[in-house]
Amino acid sequence: MLIIGSRGSQLALWQAHWIQARLETLGEESRIEIIKTTGDKITDVGLSQIGAQVGSKGLFTKEIEESLLAGEIDLAVHSLKDMPTVLPDGLTLAAIPEREDPRDALVGRALEDLTQGARVGTGSLRRAAQLRARRPDLQIEDIRGNVDTRLRKLDEGRYDAIVLAAAGLRRLGWESRITEIFNPSVMCPAVGQGALAVETRDDGGEAFRIAKRLEHAASRMAVTAERAVLAALGGGCQAPIGSHAYIDGETLIVVGAVVSPDGAQVVRRRTHGSTADPVSVGRSLAEQLLSAGGKEILDAVYGAQA
Numbered sequence: 001m002l003i004i005g006s007r008g009s010q011l012a013l014w015q016a017h018w019i020q021a022r023l024e025t026l027g028e029e030s031r032i033e034i035i036k037t038t039g040d041k042i043t044d045v046g047l048s049q050i051g052a053q054v055g056s057k058g059l060f061t062k063e064i065e066e067s068l069l070a071g072e073i074d075l076a077v078h079s080l081k082d083m084p085t086v087l088p089d090g091l092t093l094a095a096i097p098e099r100e101d102p103r104d105a106l107v108g109r110a111l112e113d114l115t116q117g118a119r120v121g122t123g124s125l126r127r128a129a130q131l132r133a134r135r136p137d138l139q140i141e142d143i144r145g146n147v148d149t150r151l152r153k154l155d156e157g158r159y160d161a162i163v164l165a166a167a168g169l170r171r172l173g174w175e176s177r178i179t180e181i182f183n184p185s186v187m188c189p190a191v192g193q194g195a196l197a198v199e200t201r202d203d204g205g206e207a208f209r210i211a212k213r214l215e216h217a218a219s220r221m222a223v224t225a226e227r228a229v230l231a232a233l234g235g236g237c238q239a240p241i242g243s244h245a246y247i248d249g250e251t252l253i254v255v256g257a258v259v260s261p262d263g264a265q266v267v268r269r270r271t272h273g274s275t276a277d278p279v280s281v282g283r284s285l286a287e288q289l290l291s292a293g294g295k296e297i298l299d300a301v302y303g304a305q306a
Helices: 010-025 047-054 062-069 125-134 147-155 166-171 206-214 217-233 278-305
Strands: 002-006 030-034 075-079 091-095 104-107 119-121 139-141 161-165 178-181 196-201 241-248 251-259 266-274
Touching: 002 010, 002 062, 010 030, 010 075, 010 147, 010 166, 010 196, 010 206, 062 075, 062 091, 062 196, 091 206, 104 166, 119 147, 125 139, 125 241, 125 251, 147 161, 161 166, 166 178, 196 206, 217 241, 217 251, 217 278, 241 278, 251 278, 266 278
Parallel strands: 002 030, 002 075, 119 139, 119 161
Antiparallel strands: 075 196, 091 196, 104 161, 104 178, 241 251, 251 266
16 A cells, blocks of 8 residues: 655645545555645744745655655655755656646735735745735735635735635635636746646655656646746745746747846746757746846845845
8 A cells, every 4th residue: 555645734635635536546545644844833934934044945845755765655745836846866756647727816806906005915925026016005914824724814804815826726626716817927826836746766666656657748848847947047936936838739838937026126038949858948948037137136035035
């Protein structure tokens, strides 16, 4: 029986159970082991602040990966957007299943319906920066907690709207609460958003071979390009960087954005290339973003976080 490692949040467990169900259709039995991560343990500090204090890489994956390397679990299920672009030695992304909607969503009120000074909650520097670029009059406030906790805080009147991943809301059955889904040209999504990652040991063993059967080729191509953008920009999962890739026929199209935290500077670029080499397409976009002013923005952000 395979042992699946997962965080204990409602969304993380939904994802783990979804993978468990897919494995069952392949005739494979499994059970889920809940593992608490650093990001789960620190709930009273903003994610960007945690990253500055303890390092942003692997906030929601480190302890799970340690269990994987120790042989305590056979595979791990993550939200791909939480995963650093460089994995620990001995581990690999065995499968990227078919991706959900990668876009960001507003819950509460639509952007144009928010009054001046309205309070919008987000725990993401990327989302906050792009909101400020679009609506500098809004009051952007930090919000932490699982999806259900954030929705409860909204319902209690602490915020006029909150920004969440459309994929998470749909997976948990709360799609009806979405008031607006952002076009990537307005709010460029997080790298890998909407995609799941099935991580195993890089030993070609049974768990790897089984997990590999869950692979969705088009989703892998898109997220590989996005992760190449992030890697080339030197960004972690809490950097004000967005990237969205999709396939049109035989062409891989990648868009990206680098935004200053105050929203005053926005660099957006778009490129395309062959689906056969998503890494090169992603790196090409990163070079364009850096040369167009992204380097100065990121130097200032990383300097402030140091």
